[in-house]
Amino acid sequence: MNVSESKVIPVSAPLPAKAAARVAPGTQPATALVLRILRGREGWLFLAGLLLLWQLASTHLHLSSKYLFPTPWVTLRALWVSLPELLKGTVSSFIILVPAYLLAVFAGIAWGLLVGTTPALHRMFAAFARLASPVPPTVYIPYAIALLPTFRTAAGFVVFIGVFWPVFLNTTSGAAALPQRYRDNARILGLKKGEYLWRIVFPAALPHIFSGMNVGLVFSFIMLTVAELFGASAGLGRFVQYYADYADYPRMVAGILYTGLVVLLAIELLERLKKRALFWVK
Amino acid sequence: MSQAITAAPEITLGRTDYGLILQQVSFEYAGVRILEDVHLAIPAGQFVCLLGPSGCGKTTLLRLIAGLETPAAGAITSHGESVTGPSLERGVVFQDYSLFPWMSLRENVSLAIAKARPAMTQAERQIQAEEYLQLVGLQDAWRKYPGELSGGMQQRGAIARTLALGSPVLLMDEPFGALDPVNRVKLQDLLLAIWSGSERKKTVVFVTHDVEEAIYLGDRIIMLGAAPGRIIDDITVDFPRPRARHALLDSREFQALRGRVAAKFHEDLIRRLEAETAIHGVAEGI
């Protein structure tokens, strides 16, 4: 088994940690050292490889204009010079995104806890939720822009919808999955509905709620940047759209990279919050 | 020393000098009969131990008394009042000692105190919570969360929480099951002290698998048989109190009692085995 394994696995395939350890003694000490240093940093290695590929592709593949496919260096310079504009765009985007996201999270949790613990309410609302939740919120954008007084309220509304459903649905299922023994304990202690929801059902459902908030966070950026393509005067999505229209591709690519970075940071922040809130989960 | 199996059928529901009265209580889960005709009158202040094989319905009986389940037939009263749902009058220690894992030990206990004594300030509650934790030997762990505690520590925490309710009726489902012998002995004596120490003795229903524990603690032992669960013996334990553990365990009366319990279990087991063979016999005939 051991022998055949080390023979069959091609060198380029990602080695499982155990197999790598078994291979190491047989190989050169230098190779073993490199392998040991790389363990746990494979993600960075992949990114570095990607960057190299990008560099090579943009310099050696004369597929199209070099303006359409800027080198990493050119993109980095574009990122640097547009940083002030990008920061302004971030502020403009966040003025819409943050309140809409927080409001949707709050509404989704509150309504989800109520619906998840009240069978009559659940029966009443379930059919509507099944109908309305799968509608991609992007389809509301043109209508929301037409209907609501300002672009900000329209974009906020669409973000709200995009965040509300995943948070609501996850909260509901989390509340419904409350282990019987916690329910029994709450009944023995004579907790009132409000206390019961806040002190028992809410914390018990938190793992579900956080996965809803995570999906909602990614959704909120999608909703917002798409909405900004329609009619914003500033913002991250608007930035990308604007420079694409003027064929300034280095700036456009820089805008995409920057947006990805902002989303990554937001997700990381939520992850930290989750770790703190769920310290009691084993 | 012992009395008839049928527990005083003349006692009517609603008598206030009785802590608990169960009249012809039956219960089913999804059409399967779990408990049949359980008829039991427990005077206020009596310490009753419930013995029976695994799966015979001890937990179910406790849940019925607690008001977490409703009997399929029959009725239950507690201190004269009909049991229709859970109440702070009847504190429960569950078999799976389910403390809330997102609250520290002190928060768990202080939540119970907040419900039982709403007039207290938060600071008073916390002090009292620490006192209850000290009772069960967890004074140094009040900050800890259930996930950081051993099974035995969680069980003691759950006991502290229920004691903190100060209920006149205590329903305890194998509360000392996960404890080491030293803590077990300590908590048995703590329970006895709390039971007899309060101005009005508490009524206790205590589930255990341990015959010695039942005899040491109880005024009375109710034995349940399995499939369906029903009372197969009702034994009065009239050793004087306070009981000296070692002298008691060595006494001839104790040995006799233990023999009686074992014989009853055996009898019930044989009856069930015979019933099974009878079914198999029929099946072979087909």
Ligand SMILES: Nc1ncnc2c1ncn2[C@@H]1O[C@H](COP(=O)(O)OP(=O)(O)OP(=O)(O)O)[C@@H](O)[C@H]1O
């Ligand atoms: N929620 C439930 N749904 C269906 N059947 C159940 C349920 N809870 C318990 N039962 C059944 O009822 C019977 C009695 O269960 P119970 O938990 O009361 O037993 P027990 O005497 O407490 O056992 P143990 O000593 O193992 O704790 C068992 O046969 C069990 O399978």
Ligand SMILES: [Mg+2]
């Ligand atoms: Mg049980």
